[in-house]
Amino acid sequence: MTTGIVYDDIYLEHDIGTQLQHQESHERLIAIMDFLKQQHLLEDPNFKIIKPRKATLDQIKYVHQERLIKEIQEICDLSAKTRRLQAIDMDTVASPKTYEASLFSTGGNLQAIDEILNNNIKNAFALVRPPGHHSNSHRFAGFCIFNNIAVAAEYLFREKGIKKIVIVDWDCHHGNGTQDIFYQGPKSDSGELVIFNSHQDGRTLYPGSGFIDEVGSGKGEGRIINYPMPPGSADDVIPIYFNEIIAPICDEFKPEFILISAGFDTHWTDYTNMNWTYQAPANYLKKIKSMAQKYANERILITLEGGYELDKQARGVYNCLKVLNNEDDNLILEESRSSRTELLEYFNYKLIPALKEKLKPYWECF
Template sequence: MNKTGYASDPFYLRHETEPHPENPGRLTAIQNRLESSEFYNNLIPIQPRKATAEEISMVHDAGYVASVKQSCSDEVRNLDADTVISTDSYDAALLSAGAGMHAIDQLIEGRIHNAFCAVRPPGHHAEQDRAMGFCLFNNVGIAARYAQKVKGLNKIFIFDWDVHHGNGTQHSFYSDPSIYYSSTHQYPFYPGTGAEEETGTRDGLGTTLNLPMDAYSDDDDYISAVENKLIPAVQRYKPDLIIISAGFDAHQNDPLAQIQLTTDCFGKMTELMMEAAEDVCDGRLLSMLEGGYDYEALSDSVRLHIQTLLNPDNPEA
């Protein structure tokens, strides 16, 4: 059994967004599902800390970070047509980014083998200078930069399996060969990025791998793409850390898209990424929540994801 960290915090519920699909009920469903599982007490708790504005600015413009803080103080309700905020959203977003950084501390120090961060607001659509698609700050991007700048890791591989392409993450590192971004996502679909020919630019050419999936793609389509394209890319790149942008909205029961994955597929993809991490980076793997909007599908998929991180040889135990 692995030492698997689990980060969450009740403060995330204070990012109040109802009746928006990205709402506090998502985390409540996850937490209730985990607490009723037999393995919950085997997880190693990670208490998120707040990121500083300077840490957020490793990925985002300082002026944008300040504007989010001010908008929350001014009780602005929307940062854009899709992105709802409340008074506590800025602090919740700092705590979301901080969860990933604290998990990386634990990983590098060898206290845990892998980790899942149940955070909100999510992050992968957030651009350098603006909010987008329910996202304020790019949690996985900030975690990746923290791993490099503070912890001294050289190369990071990000796998984004959310049903929507992570435009913000891709754009943040599109010309940077030290952070490899790969995504499986429904295409064409929101946000419109993620075509197969988008492979990076300048020094980063070849370190973006988009695996666009047709609507109604299923488990076999995804597993084939991961096994035949993504895993070989990980093996060639040899990162020091793998980060998963773990959205669960590609589930067949999710209302926001048309991909037809079963819960079991998320377990299988988790297993494949764990095997790849063992091969290239001593098993170091960090997973951070992105989307997933059907409470039952989301909580069941997260449960299996974490259970696999904890005990890949017998995830149903």
């Protein structure tokens, strides 16, 4: 049983400064790789480094307007010529090599999919940057360039014959780009997609979306599921979401492939306001893995999104890799944290019933 780790130094060349200059610094990936080395994980034959390839422009165009590809090329050319970082929006910045790194970031995910479907590896974690989940078809945003997970989903539909995909996005920020792209369902006619988002409540954090009444429209109606978590929510709110919403829908939908947008910025020390430990994402992944084992021939691809406390996100990634490789009991643990009683009551007696009510017209399980 082998777990793939997509990585290449090209991802450091999207060089927007140290972490003091920009939160989404290349230092994030250096910290992760250093930690994996320190734990001797990269010497373990159960893990295999996957070298990324570039996504083709046709593949990027599965979900992005052509204009956007030209825009990022021009911005990077300008950055090279002026030898200065170039701003794309308030918080998204490009360096000379950002465009190339972005093609490899998306392509690294596609390479992992090929290796999974060819049975070279069982599952994979793509340690890539720039991240993708805030970018939509017509706009780069929130540190993101190409939407890696959205291209990956369309690639599975269009080039790999996969018909049913589940995307789980557990980054602390709502995956608004991915939601926008698929709001009316997949671009490909042959595919069916369900997106489960969990994130800090949009009234308290960027990008300010991801409420329970955002359920999709047209053929995507009922296929977008948002779980906004108020500040202070800890590890204990995830089993509620999984048991009450995700598991019943997966049992009805039966996904053939599961894609995960993994952010580690839910950690209690991160600049956001969640109260998760660094084992929380891994415990969430265990549950998702049970669905992949049941329906998707264990096929899971995780792609990296946010996470800004360098050592915490490194431990979070390490724990998820252990779970991918079925070493569920070999996690690095910190002291457990829990949500306040009133908060748990809000989830159990308000949010979950309201969410089920919204989803009832689309799912027999409710």
